[in-house]
Amino acid sequence: MDLYDDLDQRIKWAMDGGRNNPKSAQLLEGKLFVRDRLSLFFDGGLDMEDGLLAGAEKKVPADAVVTGIGSVGGRKVAVIANDISVKAGTWGYQTLLKITRMQELALNLKIPLVYFVDSAGARIDEQKQSYLGRTAWGNIFHNLVQLSGVVPQLCVLFGPSPAGAAYIPGLCDTVIMVDKKATAYVGSPRMARMAIGEDISEEDLGGARMHCTLSGLGDILVKTDEEAIAVAKTYLGYFPASFEQKPSVVEAVANGASVDLTKVIPPDQNVPFDIKALIQGLADDGSFLESKELFAKEMTTAFIRLGGRGVGVIANNSKFKGGVLFNDSCDKAARFIWLCNAFNIPLLFLQDISGYMIGSSVEKAGIIRHGAKLLSAVCEATVPRIAVMVRKAYGGGYLAMSGAPTKPDAMLALPTAKPALVGPEAAINALYFNQIAELPPAERAAFINEKRQEYAKDINVYSAAADPFAAEAVVHPNELRDELIRRFAIYSMKSSQTIRRRNAVHPV
């Protein structure tokens, strides 16, 4: 055969992967072939690809993984994409070499790295050279950790990611999961049956919906491969190429709906409302990207744009569980703060918080550890940070939500704000405990009620604003958007220093 025809044929064979293999049809059902995913994701396909011909001697096209670099929205992005049509996307020795090389390249070039995961895990018949030792599959996780916080690492989980491979989503910044297709578990349903006698379906054990709702491993649940790719592009638009750069400020889009926000926020503090209506009322049109929508819904975390500037929002959502801080809500917020702070994304806190959850079940589950984690993330954050007292701002919850003592760049308040160490109910019972006990039982209710009303009158935004740092400004909700845009523009010029140390000893 002609030397050059031979090359063409080898390339074609590798590019086709297993897409024409009848055995792969089931694995590709309802999915896009890996190269079609890449065509959709990159502006004009890959600019370069490494190791296309690796694995050929084993008759494994590209050793079941595509690694390369292309442009997304005009910026370079590196990709590592499993090919499920080849040996179920499993990892061999050359897979390991290709993946680790692309990780090292992304680190050196300081560009985002995206993992398109769709793999049945490690190939047992290649374990001898790939499992133990210094050049082995475990290097992939070692590199994930080295890259963390240096460049954005996004995982799009299109299919399986079992056992060790589950730590790719586990170690990435954010995980997009395709419903009914993506799975991740340490031990398969078969292993669960063998090891502990549990009978459970793959979907219930490690399906996308389970992870996006209960475990918190998944951040964004999508319906199709196409939607996953579209969300991945939007997500990357909020991020700079690396921690050394700031995210780009895009052209501002007005908030067209012009909703009257005084109507959105119920003045009765006990009546719950969906904080997302307030967030939507502040954001540039079409800029709301929620992270962990289905997990710990009492805390809302989302990327929005304010006058074109990307901002990470952390907000108590009283529509769910009263917006109270639980273990999971603390974890959710802490991780989101770390993510934004790592990549110079400013933070906006919206406070409507009656406190941490109380009772033996949360205490046993370690709410103090989890609350400390959130407090630690807030106090460590050095990006521009504004907190807004929307309604209740009580006690420890107020601090965890970036209260003034945690030194945000600004502490703003709406006229509906109610700042206090504790709410009127708890305060009166504590303050007047002895007096209440001495009263004849018939008079107690009236006394408590009177004192509560006095107390409630005293906790209002203007008593806080008397201290210039407890509320730097009291703002009309319909003017909050413009106030935030102006302030973030100013605080984005700030210089910040991190304390010299090896690492803080983080609560987890």
Add this chain to the structure above:
Amino acid sequence: MKKIVSPMAGTVWKILKSVGDPVEYGDAVVILESMKMEIPVDATSQGVVTKVVAQEGDVVDQDTVLIELS
């Protein structure tokens, strides 16, 4: 049979549905009082109320069954 459970510890303040009432996904069926907030408990599936397990004033833990649907 589908069960609607308490999302958190608290006191049952109001029960909004009776046996025989149809319930749509997302309908509030019970209002809890917890952490000084009114916490609406929404139906997680649709059906008809077959049993109201909770009573107003009950102190409930997280995951306590409040209402059963067909």
